Amino acid sequence: MTSVRQTPPPASSGRRGRPGYDLESVLRVAVKLFNDRGYDGTSMEDLSRKLGITKSAIYHHVSSKQELLRLAVDRALDGLFAVVDEAEQVDGRAVERLEYLVRGSVTVLVDRLPFVTLLLRVRGNTKVERAALARRREFDKIVSELVRAAENEGDIRPDIDPAVTARLLFGMVNSLIEWYRPRRGSDPTDLADAVAKIAFDGIRT
Amino acid sequence: MTSVRQTPPPASSGRRGRPGYDLESVLRVAVKLFNDRGYDGTSMEDLSRKLGITKSAIYHHVSSKQELLRLAVDRALDGLFAVVDEAEQVDGRAVERLEYLVRGSVTVLVDRLPFVTLLLRVRGNTKVERAALARRREFDKIVSELVRAAENEGDIRPDIDPAVTARLLFGMVNSLIEWYRPRRGSDPTDLADAVAKIAFDGIRT
Numbered sequence: 001m002t003s004v005r006q007t008p009p010p011a012s013s014g015r016r017g018r019p020g021y022d023l024e025s026v027l028r029v030a031v032k033l034f035n036d037r038g039y040d041g042t043s044m045e046d047l048s049r050k051l052g053i054t055k056s057a058i059y060h061h062v063s064s065k066q067e068l069l070r071l072a073v074d075r076a077l078d079g080l081f082a083v084v085d086e087a088e089q090v091d092g093r094a095v096e097r098l099e100y101l102v103r104g105s106v107t108v109l110v111d112r113l114p115f116v117t118l119l120l121r122v123r124g125n126t127k128v129e130r131a132a133l134a135r136r137r138e139f140d141k142i143v144s145e146l147v148r149a150a151e152n153e154g155d156i157r158p159d160i161d162p163a164v165t166a167r168l169l170f171g172m173v174n175s176l177i178e179w180y181r182p183r184r185g186s187d188p189t190d191l192a193d194a195v196a197k198i199a200f201d202g203i204r205t
Numbered sequence: 206m207t208s209v210r211q212t213p214p215p216a217s218s219g220r221r222g223r224p225g226y227d228l229e230s231v232l233r234v235a236v237k238l239f240n241d242r243g244y245d246g247t248s249m250e251d252l253s254r255k256l257g258i259t260k261s262a263i264y265h266h267v268s269s270k271q272e273l274l275r276l277a278v279d280r281a282l283d284g285l286f287a288v289v290d291e292a293e294q295v296d297g298r299a300v301e302r303l304e305y306l307v308r309g310s311v312t313v314l315v316d317r318l319p320f321v322t323l324l325l326r327v328r329g330n331t332k333v334e335r336a337a338l339a340r341r342r343e344f345d346k347i348v349s350e351l352v353r354a355a356e357n358e359g360d361i362r363p364d365i366d367p368a369v370t371a372r373l374l375f376g377m378v379n380s381l382i383e384w385y386r387p388r389r390g391s392d393p394t395d396l397a398d399a400v401a402k403i404a405f406d407g408i409r410t
Contacts, residue, residue, distance in 0.1 A: 038243060095409070147408075157410050160399045168403050171380020172373050179372045194365045198373050202407035203352075204300065205362050 008147060021051060023061040030068045031114045039069060039118070040125065066128050069118075073132040076119040079108035081135075084142055094149035095156060095200075101146065102173060103192040109176045110188040117177040143170055169199050226256060228266040228276075235273045236319045244274060244323070245330065265392065271333050274323075278337040281324040286312035286340075289347055299354035300405075304400060307378060307404060308397040314381045315393040322382040348375055374404055 021029075028049055033042045044065050048055045059155065062068050083104030087097045109116045119136070122129045144166040150156040157164065173195060226234075234256055238247045246408045249270050253260045253283065267273050288309030292302045314321050324341070349371040355361040378400060385396065 023270060038246075041243075041245065107386070129302045156408050157402070157406075160402065160408075164396075164399050165403065165408055168377050168380065168400060169408060171383065172377040174381060174383075175373065175376020178376065178379075191369075194369050195373060197362070197365065198370065199403075200263075200407045200409045202403070202405045203358060203361050203365075203370055203374060204405045 018187055021053060021061070022064070023058075024081070026051065026058060026061050027068060027071055030065075031072045031118055034069070034072070034199065035114055035117050035121070039065075039122075039129075066126060069126070070128045070131075072115050073119045073122060073128070076108070076112055076115040077135045077139075079102050079112050080105060080139055083108060084139065087146075093153055093155055094146055095153065098143075098146045098150050098156075101143065103196050104167065105173050106176065106192040107188050109173065110137055110180065110191060112181065113177065113180070113182070115205075116174075120174055140166065140170070159173060172199055226258060226266070231256065231263060231266050232273060232276055233319070235270075236277045236323055239277070240319055240322050240326070241275070244270075244334075260388050271331060275333045275336075276330070278324045278327060278333070281317055281320040282337065282340045282344075284317050284321075285310060285344055287346065288313060292351075298360055299351055299358055302356050303348075303351045303361075304401055304405060306348065307374065308401050309337075309398040310375070311381065311400050312393050313386065314363075314378065315385065316396060318356050318382065318385070318387070321379075325379055325382055345371065345375070354398070377404055 011122050026047075030042075033047060033050060037046070042065070044058060046056050046111075047068075049059055051058065062071070083101060087101040087103060090097045090100045119132060122132050122136075124130050124133045144163050147156055147166045147169070148162040151158055151162050151165075156162070176191070178193075218277040231252075236249075236251055238252060238255060242251070247270075249260050249263060252270075252273075253263055256263065288306060291309060292306040295302045295305045315387070324337060327337050327341075329335050329338045349368050352371045352374070355390055356363055356367050356370075361367070381396070381400075
């Protein structure tokens with residue numbers, strides 16, 4: 001099989017006997033296309049053209065477009081749920097676990113920006129999308145329960161419905177996908193600090 | 206020309222001699238379709254099928270799909286810029302004008318939810334979309350300058366870049382399109398209160 005390359009492929013990451021793209025680079029290019037054109041609006045033909053390799057060469061790595069989507073949204077979700085697990089280990093008050101979750105989520109968003117962007121745009125038309133939405137709802141429920149627990153401990157303002165507080169809190173966090181673009185030398189920790197300060201203590205002096 | 210109706214049209218709003226849909230109801234159905242399937246993914250054929258009227262009957266009201274988009278995003282943008290004008294009339298400190306702008310924007314989002322949803326998903330592939338993005342950038346600049354002015358007056362925390370503060374502030378406001386669904390008896394003022402309290406004073410007690 002001949003693979004015509006329109007763009008120079010990244011160096012092989014060592015997949016034996018198959019120079020050029022590995023699964024990771026195929027996935028990254030696919031996620032960029034999905035984000036630019038929409039998942040439904042991107043075909044394996046488009047991906048093949050973008051990579052400059054044949055569709056067969058892509059199917060060497062993944063079985064379908066849907067598998068690429070699953071790998072991508074799981075990359076985002078696994079990162080977020082790892083933070084949930086870590087947050088649960090934080091001793092002390094619920095508000096401290098909540099703050100850990102907010103900061104950790106910002107870091108995951110920054111580190112896995114294209115993957116989280118795709119996740120947050122998923123609409124639920126396919127099995128993979130519905131599974132991703134179910135895991136998102138599970139995450140939202142964890143946040144909401146943590147806000148409620150922190151409110152019960154007297155650390156979170158009681159004058160707003162905890163579900164609304166949780167939505168607004170992660171509305172702010174998730175807005176990063178709309179405007180944050182990594183710059184050389186910028187530190188995700190600074191951004192996590194900014195989000196945590198504003199969310200917990202407000203923008204007013 | 207015969208117009209075959211698959212769904213009962215709303216009562217005529219008085220457009221003389223043409224019972225059935227008026228421009229406003231065509232626009233509302235179009236915006237719902239654009240939000241559900243994407244602007245690019247919706248054809249005038251789809252709209253005609255959804256409305257149960259011929260394409261010619263639609264072209265009686267608007268010249269093109271792009272004109273529907275323009276009417277829709279302008280509905281959102283005109284609402285937001287009306288709030289900007291009102292905010293500028295607020296005497297006193299910049300932080301008060303900023304709070305007015307936040308509360309007013311929440312109200313516009315709630316009142317014009319489908320229109321603002323469409324606006325916030327616009328990507329800039331057509332002339333109308335690029336014009337909408339330009340007006341959005343203008344709005345963002347106004348917010349950013351207001352945050353900077355309030356910071357200079359000592360009312361907004363100086364430890365975060367005003368541009369980042371502005372982004373996070375409206376990230377929270379705009380997140381409403383993702384989760385807010387109007388319920389009977391719910392009051393937009395309560396939601397504007399919740400957003401303003403959390404944004405300005407934080408979720409912590």
